[in-house]
Amino acid sequence: MAKRKPPRSLQTPxxxxxxxxxxxxxxxxxxxxxxxxxxxxGAVIAYSIAGLWAADTAEKKFGFTPSEEDxxxxxxxxxxxxxxxxxx
Numbered sequence: 755m756a757k758r759k760p761p762r763s764l765q766t767p768x769x770x771x772x773x774x775x776x777x778x779x780x781x782x783x784x785x786x787x788x789x790x791x792x793x794x795x796g797a798v799i800a801y802s803i804a805g806l807w808a809a810d811t812a813e814k815k816f817g818f819t820p821s822e823e824d825x826x827x828x829x830x831x832x833x834x835x836x837x838x839x840x841x842x
Contacts, residue, residue: 783791813819820828 783794786794
């Protein structure tokens with residue numbers, strides 16, 4: 755008995771001989787739907803806020819909050835900018 759070919763609609767298309775071109779992460783991101791991009795952006799923002807909250811909480815728990823003296827030392831280390839008029 756000869757093997758019958760499946761109908762054309764059930765056959766898999768032949769593999770392309772042309773390799774897929776690599777694309778950048780930005781291009782891949784742009785190809786996502788707007789809703790997916792919005793969800794990814796919201797997730798990144800939520801992750802960032804959670805990280806800031808966790809860092810502040812850990813800072814207080816382990817006693818790394820800066821004292822007023824530490825804050826004053828830091829202010830003294832920041833360079834001062836003065837405006838000087840030019841005489842042309």
